[in-house]
Amino acid sequence: MKQKGKLIGIGVGPGDSELLTVKAVKILEKIPVICSPKSSKKKESIALSIIKPILEKREKSSPSKENSKKGSIRGLKILEPIFPMTEDKNTLEKHWDYASDLIAKNLNKGLDVAFITLGDPSIYSTFSYVQKRLKNSYEIEMVPGINSFTACASSIGKPLVEKDEILMVIPKIDDRLEKLLKEGNSFVLMKTSRNTEELEDIIHNQDCEKEITSVQNCSMENEKIIDSFPKNKPYLTTTIVKLKK
Numbered sequence: 001m002k003q004k005g006k007l008i009g010i011g012v013g014p015g016d017s018e019l020l021t022v023k024a025v026k027i028l029e030k031i032p033v034i035c036s037p038k039s040s041k042k043k044e045s046i047a048l049s050i051i052k053p054i055l056e057k058r059e060k061s062s063p064s065k066e067n068s069k070k071g072s073i074r075g076l077k078i079l080e081p082i083f084p085m086t087e088d089k090n091t092l093e094k095h096w097d098y099a100s101d102l103i104a105k106n107l108n109k110g111l112d113v114a115f116i117t118l119g120d121p122s123i124y125s126t127f128s129y130v131q132k133r134l135k136n137s138y139e140i141e142m143v144p145g146i147n148s149f150t151a152c153a154s155s156i157g158k159p160l161v162e163k164d165e166i167l168m169v170i171p172k173i174d175d176r177l178e179k180l181l182k183e184g185n186s187f188v189l190m191k192t193s194r195n196t197e198e199l200e201d202i203i204h205n206q207d208c209e210k211e212i213t214s215v216q217n218c219s220m221e222n223e224k225i226i227d228s229f230p231k232n233k234p235y236l237t238t239t240i241v242k243l244k245k
Contacts, residue, residue, distance in 0.1 A: 008143060009127040013151070015236070021146075033079065035103055037126055166183065181202070217234065
């Protein structure tokens with residue numbers, strides 16, 4: 001009986017290819033299958049663009065003679081299932097099921113599959129959706145990556161927390177925010193593009209000294225640091241709020 005392949009969730013970091021770990025690079029240089037979900041057929045995967053230098057190097061060292069398609073690499077298959085940007089759970093479940101089945105077909109052939117994801121695979125990652133579906137049937141490994149908010153702190157040049165300060169990571173701003181603001185010192189607001197002016201006002205109205213910094217496209221060539229909430233909010237925007245109580 002053929003041995004099943006292993007699924008490897010690889011965090012590719014915030015954007016700069018040089019921030020990939022050595023372990024991630026070594027795996028990506030040899031792995032036979034890479035799974036890189038994207039939000040729609042028309043959009044390129046950001047995670048795939050981050051590992052592009054590795055794939056280009058791999059292509060030069062082993063160009064495909066079996067496939068005339070430009071950019072094809074001998075011994076490498078790239079899967080690009082769609083993970084749409086929607087809140088509809090039924091729609092998402094269908095796409096996660098499809099991606100899991102696609103990966104399983106390759107694992108059943110004895111092929112290892114690297115599922116690449118922005119940041120770290122354990123923090124709000126799309127990898128978790130297929131991991132849950134496949135964990136009982138296949139060997140799974142996770143390779144950590146640099147997450148967005150520590151990369152943002154590095155770009156800003158300031159620590160996230162000091163001494164016994166409490167750090168909170170908030171993926172979605174809702175009616176829990178005011179209570180959370182009372183408990184922590186530093187707050188990472190993920191996906192700032194979801195913020196509304198009303199919720200930003202809640203933070204501005206906190207009765208203490210505050211420091212608000214937003215980072216757009218962290219570690220990339222078009223990185224931008226803003227000393228407040230941004231007016232324009234591209235998808236890759238993270239806001240760090242420090243309350244000095």
